[in-house]
Amino acid sequence: MSAHAEHAHEHAHGHDDGVSHSTFKGYMTGFVLAVILTAIPFWLVMTHAFDKSSTTAIVVLAFAAVQMVVHMIYFLHMNAKSEGGWNMLALIFTLVLVVITLAGSIWVMFHLNQNMMPGMMDMKNLP
Amino acid sequence: MSDSHARTMPGERKALRFHLTEEHHPENGTLLGFWLYLMSDCLIFACLFAVYGVLGRNYAGGPTGAEIFELPVVALNTSLLLLSSITYGFAVLEMQRDKLRPMLVWLGITGLLGAGFIFLELQEFAHLIAEGAGPQRSAFLSSFFTLVATHGLHVTFGIIWLITLMVQVGKKGLIPENKRRLMCLSMFWHFLDVVWIGVFSFVYLMGVLP
Numbered sequence: 001m002s003a004h005a006e007h008a009h010e011h012a013h014g015h016d017d018g019v020s021h022s023t024f025k026g027y028m029t030g031f032v033l034a035v036i037l038t039a040i041p042f043w044l045v046m047t048h049a050f051d052k053s054s055t056t057a058i059v060v061l062a063f064a065a066v067q068m069v070v071h072m073i074y075f076l077h078m079n080a081k082s083e084g085g086w087n088m089l090a091l092i093f094t095l096v097l098v099v100i101t102l103a104g105s106i107w108v109m110f111h112l113n114q115n116m117m118p119g120m121m122d123m124k125n126l127p
Numbered sequence: 128m129s130d131s132h133a134r135t136m137p138g139e140r141k142a143l144r145f146h147l148t149e150e151h152h153p154e155n156g157t158l159l160g161f162w163l164y165l166m167s168d169c170l171i172f173a174c175l176f177a178v179y180g181v182l183g184r185n186y187a188g189g190p191t192g193a194e195i196f197e198l199p200v201v202a203l204n205t206s207l208l209l210l211s212s213i214t215y216g217f218a219v220l221e222m223q224r225d226k227l228r229p230m231l232v233w234l235g236i237t238g239l240l241g242a243g244f245i246f247l248e249l250q251e252f253a254h255l256i257a258e259g260a261g262p263q264r265s266a267f268l269s270s271f272f273t274l275v276a277t278h279g280l281h282v283t284f285g286i287i288w289l290i291t292l293m294v295q296v297g298k299k300g301l302i303p304e305n306k307r308r309l310m311c312l313s314m315f316w317h318f319l320d321v322v323w324i325g326v327f328s329f330v331y332l333m334g335v336l337p
Contacts, residue, residue, distance in 0.1 A: 022223060027216035034209055038324075042202050045332045053336040064328035068321050075212055075317040083159045094166040098173040105177035 022077065030074025037067040161311045165318045168281075172322050175277055179270040179330060187265035192334030195260050197251070201331045204247050205323065208282075211240035212320045219313050225301055234293050237316070241286045248279045271330060278326055281319050288312055 041060045043049070050056045072078040072091075080088050183192075218233035252272070255261065262272035292312060296305050 022216070022219050024217075024220055027213060027220070031209070031213040031216075034212075038205055038209065038327075041328060041332055042198065042205075045335060046198055056336055057333050060328050060332045064324050067324050071212075071317060071321045071324065075216065075320070076314060083162070086159055087162050090163055090166050094169050097170055101170070101173045102177050102180060106180045109181040 026074050026077075030070055033070045033074070034067055037063050037070060157307055158310060158314070161314060165314060168318070169322075172274075172277070172325070175270070175274040176325060176329060179274050182266040182270040183330070183334065185266040187267075189265040189268065190258075190260050192267070192271075192331075193337065195255060195258070196331050196335050198331065198335060200247060200251060201327055204244055205327050207240050207244045207247070208320055208323050211237045211244070212317055214240065215313055215316050219309065222301060222306060222309055227296065227301055230301075231293055231296065234289060234296075238286055238289045238293075241282055241289070241316075245279060245283055245286070248275070252276070271334075274330065275326060278319065278322055281315075281322075285312070285316055285319060288315070 041063045044056055044059060050059070078087060078091065082088075214233050214237045218230050218237060221230035221233060255268075260268055262269045289312060292305070292308055295308070299305060
Protein backbone atom coordinates (compact mmCIF):
# COMPACT_ATOMS: atom_id res chain seq x y z
CA MET A 1 0.00 0.00 0.00
CA SER A 2 1.39 3.36 -0.94
CA ALA A 3 1.96 6.02 1.67
CA HIS A 4 -0.77 8.19 0.24
CA ALA A 5 -3.40 5.51 0.31
CA GLU A 6 -2.42 4.57 3.84
CA HIS A 7 -2.83 8.13 4.95
CA ALA A 8 -6.24 8.38 3.38
CA HIS A 9 -7.26 5.18 5.08
CA GLU A 10 -6.18 6.41 8.48
CA HIS A 11 -7.96 9.65 7.88
CA ALA A 12 -11.17 7.80 7.13
CA HIS A 13 -10.86 5.86 10.37
CA GLY A 14 -10.60 9.10 12.28
CA HIS A 15 -14.36 9.56 12.13
CA ASP A 16 -15.82 6.76 14.18
CA ASP A 17 -19.42 7.24 13.14
CA GLY A 18 -19.09 8.59 9.63
CA VAL A 19 -20.29 11.95 10.90
CA SER A 20 -17.95 14.77 10.08
CA HIS A 21 -17.39 18.38 9.21
CA SER A 22 -20.81 19.73 10.20
CA THR A 23 -20.20 23.13 11.68
CA PHE A 24 -22.48 25.87 12.91
CA LYS A 25 -20.80 28.27 10.51
CA GLY A 26 -21.41 25.95 7.56
CA TYR A 27 -25.11 25.53 8.35
CA MET A 28 -25.61 29.25 8.90
CA THR A 29 -23.81 30.15 5.66
CA GLY A 30 -26.02 27.71 3.80
CA PHE A 31 -29.14 29.00 5.49
CA VAL A 32 -28.45 32.68 4.78
CA LEU A 33 -27.60 31.93 1.15
CA ALA A 34 -30.73 29.80 0.82
CA VAL A 35 -32.93 32.56 2.25
CA ILE A 36 -31.49 35.11 -0.19
CA LEU A 37 -31.75 32.72 -3.13
CA THR A 38 -35.39 31.96 -2.21
CA ALA A 39 -36.45 35.53 -1.53
CA ILE A 40 -35.18 36.98 -4.81
CA PRO A 41 -37.18 34.75 -7.18
CA PHE A 42 -40.34 35.16 -5.08
CA TRP A 43 -39.84 38.92 -5.14
CA LEU A 44 -39.21 38.89 -8.90
CA VAL A 45 -42.41 36.99 -9.62
CA MET A 46 -44.65 38.72 -7.08
CA THR A 47 -43.67 42.24 -8.14
CA HIS A 48 -43.59 41.41 -11.88
CA ALA A 49 -40.07 42.81 -12.08
CA PHE A 50 -39.56 41.69 -15.69
CA ASP A 51 -42.00 42.37 -18.47
CA LYS A 52 -41.29 39.15 -20.32
CA SER A 53 -42.38 35.88 -18.74
CA SER A 54 -39.56 33.97 -20.40
CA THR A 55 -36.93 36.21 -18.78
CA THR A 56 -38.49 35.66 -15.36
CA ALA A 57 -38.69 31.92 -15.96
CA ILE A 58 -35.03 31.66 -16.88
CA VAL A 59 -33.92 33.76 -13.90
CA VAL A 60 -36.12 31.74 -11.51
CA LEU A 61 -34.68 28.48 -12.83
CA ALA A 62 -31.14 29.82 -12.53
CA PHE A 63 -31.74 30.79 -8.90
CA ALA A 64 -33.22 27.36 -8.22
CA ALA A 65 -30.16 25.66 -9.69
CA VAL A 66 -27.77 27.77 -7.60
CA GLN A 67 -29.82 27.15 -4.46
CA MET A 68 -29.78 23.40 -5.07
CA VAL A 69 -25.98 23.52 -5.25
CA VAL A 70 -25.88 25.55 -2.02
CA HIS A 71 -28.07 22.97 -0.26
CA MET A 72 -25.93 20.14 -1.60
CA ILE A 73 -22.73 21.69 -0.30
CA TYR A 74 -23.80 23.19 3.04
CA PHE A 75 -26.64 20.91 4.14
CA LEU A 76 -25.89 17.58 2.48
CA HIS A 77 -22.11 18.06 2.83
CA MET A 78 -21.44 16.90 -0.69
CA ASN A 79 -17.85 16.91 -1.82
CA ALA A 80 -15.71 14.88 -4.17
CA LYS A 81 -14.04 13.01 -1.32
CA SER A 82 -16.87 11.68 0.84
CA GLU A 83 -17.34 7.90 0.64
CA GLY A 84 -14.29 7.70 -1.60
CA GLY A 85 -15.99 9.70 -4.35
CA TRP A 86 -18.88 7.26 -4.80
CA ASN A 87 -21.36 9.84 -3.52
CA MET A 88 -20.31 12.28 -6.20
CA LEU A 89 -20.27 9.61 -8.91
CA ALA A 90 -23.82 8.54 -8.06
CA LEU A 91 -24.90 12.17 -8.01
CA ILE A 92 -23.38 12.93 -11.41
CA PHE A 93 -24.97 9.81 -12.92
CA THR A 94 -28.33 10.82 -11.46
CA LEU A 95 -27.99 14.37 -12.77
CA VAL A 96 -27.28 13.05 -16.27
CA LEU A 97 -30.42 10.90 -16.09
CA VAL A 98 -32.48 13.79 -14.69
CA VAL A 99 -31.37 16.13 -17.46
CA ILE A 100 -32.10 13.54 -20.15
CA THR A 101 -35.52 12.78 -18.65
CA LEU A 102 -36.57 16.39 -18.22
CA ALA A 103 -35.10 17.96 -21.34
CA GLY A 104 -35.96 14.94 -23.48
CA SER A 105 -39.60 14.72 -22.36
CA ILE A 106 -40.27 18.40 -22.71
CA TRP A 107 -38.52 18.65 -26.07
CA VAL A 108 -40.18 15.59 -27.62
CA MET A 109 -43.65 16.40 -26.33
CA PHE A 110 -43.36 20.03 -27.37
CA HIS A 111 -42.58 18.98 -30.93
CA LEU A 112 -45.38 16.42 -30.91
CA ASN A 113 -47.78 19.17 -29.87
CA GLN A 114 -46.50 21.41 -32.65
CA ASN A 115 -47.00 18.70 -35.25
CA MET A 116 -50.44 17.67 -34.04
CA MET A 117 -52.15 20.90 -35.02
CA PRO A 118 -55.73 20.34 -36.22
CA GLY A 119 -54.89 21.50 -39.73
CA MET A 120 -52.49 18.64 -40.22
CA MET A 121 -55.11 16.05 -39.38
CA ASP A 122 -56.57 16.21 -42.88
CA MET A 123 -58.41 13.02 -43.78
CA LYS A 124 -56.93 12.81 -47.25
CA ASN A 125 -53.44 12.63 -45.83
CA LEU A 126 -54.32 9.49 -43.92
CA PRO A 127 -53.79 6.13 -45.59
CA MET B 128 -7.18 1.97 -3.62
CA SER B 129 -6.84 -0.49 -6.51
CA ASP B 130 -3.89 1.35 -7.97
CA SER B 131 -1.89 0.99 -4.78
CA HIS B 132 -0.61 -2.44 -5.80
CA ALA B 133 0.50 -1.31 -9.21
CA ARG B 134 2.66 1.34 -7.61
CA THR B 135 5.09 -1.06 -5.93
CA MET B 136 8.45 0.50 -5.40
CA PRO B 137 11.04 -0.65 -7.94
CA GLY B 138 13.36 -1.84 -5.18
CA GLU B 139 10.77 -4.11 -3.67
CA ARG B 140 10.79 -7.68 -4.90
CA LYS B 141 7.30 -8.68 -3.92
CA ALA B 142 5.17 -11.18 -5.70
CA LEU B 143 2.23 -9.56 -7.40
CA ARG B 144 -0.91 -9.72 -5.36
CA PHE B 145 -4.33 -8.99 -6.71
CA HIS B 146 -6.24 -9.07 -3.49
CA LEU B 147 -6.24 -6.99 -0.36
CA THR B 148 -4.88 -8.66 2.75
CA GLU B 149 -6.93 -6.46 5.04
CA GLU B 150 -10.69 -6.16 5.02
CA HIS B 151 -11.59 -3.31 2.80
CA HIS B 152 -15.06 -1.89 2.99
CA PRO B 153 -16.46 1.61 3.07
CA GLU B 154 -16.31 3.35 6.42
CA ASN B 155 -20.04 3.50 6.68
CA GLY B 156 -21.81 1.60 3.94
CA THR B 157 -25.22 2.59 5.24
CA LEU B 158 -24.75 6.26 4.44
CA LEU B 159 -23.59 5.50 0.91
CA GLY B 160 -26.45 3.06 0.43
CA PHE B 161 -28.90 5.63 1.69
CA TRP B 162 -27.45 8.19 -0.69
CA LEU B 163 -28.04 5.75 -3.56
CA TYR B 164 -31.65 5.38 -2.41
CA LEU B 165 -32.01 9.16 -2.43
CA MET B 166 -30.62 9.28 -5.96
CA SER B 167 -33.23 6.76 -7.10
CA ASP B 168 -35.86 8.83 -5.34
CA CYS B 169 -34.51 11.78 -7.27
CA LEU B 170 -35.32 9.91 -10.49
CA ILE B 171 -38.93 9.43 -9.36
CA PHE B 172 -39.19 13.16 -8.86
CA ALA B 173 -37.48 13.80 -12.20
CA CYS B 174 -40.18 11.73 -13.93
CA LEU B 175 -42.94 13.61 -12.09
CA PHE B 176 -41.32 16.94 -12.94
CA ALA B 177 -41.11 15.86 -16.58
CA VAL B 178 -44.81 14.93 -16.53
CA TYR B 179 -45.64 18.32 -15.07
CA GLY B 180 -43.37 20.02 -17.59
CA VAL B 181 -45.25 18.35 -20.44
CA LEU B 182 -48.81 18.65 -19.08
CA GLY B 183 -48.47 21.77 -16.93
CA ARG B 184 -50.13 24.08 -19.45
CA ASN B 185 -52.96 21.78 -20.53
CA TYR B 186 -55.82 23.37 -18.61
CA ALA B 187 -58.73 21.71 -20.47
CA GLY B 188 -60.70 24.93 -20.04
CA GLY B 189 -60.21 24.72 -16.29
CA PRO B 190 -58.36 27.03 -13.92
CA THR B 191 -54.79 28.04 -14.68
CA GLY B 192 -51.88 28.21 -12.30
CA ALA B 193 -52.11 31.98 -12.12
CA GLU B 194 -55.72 31.63 -10.96
CA ILE B 195 -55.28 29.05 -8.23
CA PHE B 196 -51.75 29.42 -6.82
CA GLU B 197 -51.45 31.65 -3.78
CA LEU B 198 -47.83 32.73 -3.66
CA PRO B 199 -47.87 34.10 -0.08
CA VAL B 200 -48.94 30.67 1.19
CA VAL B 201 -46.23 29.04 -0.91
CA ALA B 202 -43.67 31.50 0.46
CA LEU B 203 -44.74 30.65 4.01
CA ASN B 204 -44.53 26.93 3.21
CA THR B 205 -41.08 27.40 1.73
CA SER B 206 -39.84 29.23 4.81
CA LEU B 207 -41.23 26.52 7.09
CA LEU B 208 -39.36 23.84 5.19
CA LEU B 209 -36.16 25.88 5.00
CA LEU B 210 -36.32 26.61 8.74
CA SER B 211 -36.87 22.92 9.44
CA SER B 212 -33.72 22.21 7.43
CA ILE B 213 -31.60 24.50 9.57
CA THR B 214 -33.13 23.24 12.83
CA TYR B 215 -32.29 19.70 11.77
CA GLY B 216 -28.77 20.98 11.15
CA PHE B 217 -28.67 22.29 14.73
CA ALA B 218 -29.87 18.89 15.97
CA VAL B 219 -26.96 17.27 14.11
CA LEU B 220 -24.54 19.72 15.72
CA GLU B 221 -25.89 18.86 19.18
CA MET B 222 -25.64 15.18 18.29
CA GLN B 223 -21.95 15.65 17.47
CA ARG B 224 -21.47 17.15 20.93
CA ASP B 225 -23.39 14.22 22.46
CA LYS B 226 -25.95 16.51 24.02
CA LEU B 227 -29.12 14.48 24.14
CA ARG B 228 -31.66 16.96 25.52
CA PRO B 229 -30.95 19.94 23.19
CA MET B 230 -30.83 17.56 20.26
CA LEU B 231 -34.28 16.20 21.05
CA VAL B 232 -35.58 19.75 21.38
CA TRP B 233 -34.23 20.70 17.94
CA LEU B 234 -35.63 17.50 16.46
CA GLY B 235 -39.00 18.33 18.01
CA ILE B 236 -38.94 21.81 16.47
CA THR B 237 -38.01 20.29 13.11
CA GLY B 238 -40.96 17.93 13.36
CA LEU B 239 -43.35 20.77 14.22
CA LEU B 240 -42.14 22.86 11.28
CA GLY B 241 -42.58 19.85 9.00
CA ALA B 242 -46.07 19.30 10.40
CA GLY B 243 -46.87 22.96 9.74
CA PHE B 244 -45.73 22.52 6.16
CA ILE B 245 -47.96 19.48 5.70
CA PHE B 246 -50.87 21.26 7.35
CA LEU B 247 -50.65 24.24 4.97
CA GLU B 248 -50.28 21.94 1.97
CA LEU B 249 -53.30 19.85 2.94
CA GLN B 250 -55.28 23.03 3.48
CA GLU B 251 -54.30 24.20 -0.01
CA PHE B 252 -55.33 20.85 -1.50
CA ALA B 253 -58.66 20.85 0.35
CA HIS B 254 -59.31 24.39 -0.82
CA LEU B 255 -58.55 23.48 -4.45
CA ILE B 256 -60.70 20.36 -4.38
CA ALA B 257 -63.58 22.28 -2.78
CA GLU B 258 -63.33 24.83 -5.58
CA GLY B 259 -63.68 22.06 -8.17
CA ALA B 260 -59.99 22.23 -9.07
CA GLY B 261 -59.26 18.66 -7.99
CA PRO B 262 -56.84 16.30 -9.69
CA GLN B 263 -59.54 15.06 -12.07
CA ARG B 264 -60.22 18.52 -13.52
CA SER B 265 -57.38 18.79 -16.06
CA ALA B 266 -54.04 17.31 -17.04
CA PHE B 267 -52.37 20.31 -15.43
CA LEU B 268 -54.07 19.64 -12.09
CA SER B 269 -53.48 15.88 -12.28
CA SER B 270 -49.75 16.35 -12.74
CA PHE B 271 -49.68 19.14 -10.15
CA PHE B 272 -51.35 17.01 -7.49
CA THR B 273 -49.20 13.98 -8.30
CA LEU B 274 -45.93 15.89 -8.03
CA VAL B 275 -46.72 18.04 -5.00
CA ALA B 276 -48.49 15.28 -3.10
CA THR B 277 -45.61 12.85 -3.69
CA HIS B 278 -43.32 15.40 -2.11
CA GLY B 279 -45.80 15.94 0.74
CA LEU B 280 -46.02 12.19 1.27
CA HIS B 281 -42.23 12.06 1.57
CA VAL B 282 -42.30 14.81 4.18
CA THR B 283 -45.06 12.98 6.06
CA PHE B 284 -43.00 9.80 6.18
CA GLY B 285 -40.00 11.90 7.21
CA ILE B 286 -42.00 13.17 10.20
CA ILE B 287 -43.03 9.64 11.15
CA TRP B 288 -39.38 8.58 10.90
CA LEU B 289 -38.38 11.60 12.99
CA ILE B 290 -40.81 10.71 15.79
CA THR B 291 -39.64 7.08 15.70
CA LEU B 292 -36.03 8.20 16.02
CA MET B 293 -36.83 10.56 18.87
CA VAL B 294 -38.36 7.64 20.78
CA GLN B 295 -35.39 5.42 19.92
CA VAL B 296 -32.84 8.04 20.97
CA GLY B 297 -34.82 8.71 24.14
CA LYS B 298 -34.69 5.00 25.02
CA LYS B 299 -31.17 4.05 23.96
CA GLY B 300 -29.33 7.35 23.99
CA LEU B 301 -26.86 8.54 21.38
CA ILE B 302 -25.33 5.18 20.53
CA PRO B 303 -23.48 4.87 17.18
CA GLU B 304 -26.46 3.10 15.59
CA ASN B 305 -28.77 5.96 16.47
CA LYS B 306 -26.25 8.50 15.22
CA ARG B 307 -26.12 6.65 11.91
CA ARG B 308 -29.92 6.69 11.69
CA LEU B 309 -30.01 10.38 12.50
CA MET B 310 -27.52 11.07 9.71
CA CYS B 311 -29.67 9.10 7.26
CA LEU B 312 -32.74 11.09 8.22
CA SER B 313 -30.67 14.27 7.95
CA MET B 314 -29.87 13.44 4.33
CA PHE B 315 -33.50 12.54 3.66
CA TRP B 316 -34.77 15.77 5.19
CA HIS B 317 -32.30 18.03 3.37
CA PHE B 318 -32.95 16.15 0.14
CA LEU B 319 -36.67 16.87 0.45
CA ASP B 320 -35.83 20.53 0.82
CA VAL B 321 -33.80 20.35 -2.39
CA VAL B 322 -36.78 18.81 -4.18
CA TRP B 323 -39.01 21.56 -2.79
CA ILE B 324 -36.73 24.17 -4.40
CA GLY B 325 -37.63 22.54 -7.71
CA VAL B 326 -41.32 22.49 -6.81
CA PHE B 327 -41.69 26.11 -5.78
CA SER B 328 -39.59 27.36 -8.71
CA PHE B 329 -40.83 25.12 -11.50
CA VAL B 330 -44.44 24.63 -10.42
CA TYR B 331 -45.52 27.65 -8.42
CA LEU B 332 -43.34 30.56 -9.53
CA MET B 333 -43.30 29.57 -13.19
CA GLY B 334 -46.93 28.47 -13.00
CA VAL B 335 -48.23 31.95 -12.20
CA LEU B 336 -46.32 33.57 -15.06
CA PRO B 337 -48.64 34.71 -17.86
